[in-house]
Amino acid sequence: MKVIKNQPIPSRAECAGSLKNVLDALYVLNGKWKLALILSLVQSSKRFNEIQNEVSGISSKVLAKELKDLELNDFIKRNVYPTQPVSIVYEATSYSLTLKNVLTELSSWGEQHREKVKQSMRKQS
Numbered sequence: 001m002k003v004i005k006n007q008p009i010p011s012r013a014e015c016a017g018s019l020k021n022v023l024d025a026l027y028v029l030n031g032k033w034k035l036a037l038i039l040s041l042v043q044s045s046k047r048f049n050e051i052q053n054e055v056s057g058i059s060s061k062v063l064a065k066e067l068k069d070l071e072l073n074d075f076i077k078r079n080v081y082p083t084q085p086v087s088i089v090y091e092a093t094s095y096s097l098t099l100k101n102v103l104t105e106l107s108s109w110g111e112q113h114r115e116k117v118k119q120s121m122r123k124q125s
Contacts, residue, residue, distance in 0.1 A: 034070060037063075038076070038096050042103075045089050045090065048067075048090070076090050077091050077092075
């Protein structure tokens, strides 16, 4: 492994492995909505309309598809209660909690990026 300015440069195999890991993660969490939905459900269990109201801009059709995908990958659980009418409540699984650090870092980066964009806009005006 080479070192440049006290920073080790990963080998070709390490880079390939890291890239494969990132691509695998992005494959499961792809799209605009999945991380937002997981974050919403990590905060508390919700019904379909509650999720749709909290995650503004998502259509019912897309929300239904994304929830099914997240359930298939064990990020959320769909609980059906035999009430009249039937109640369905979605909740985050313990597997979703493995994304806590990712969500925290992504939120922090998003805040920094928003500030950078604001500063760039101020410079242009």
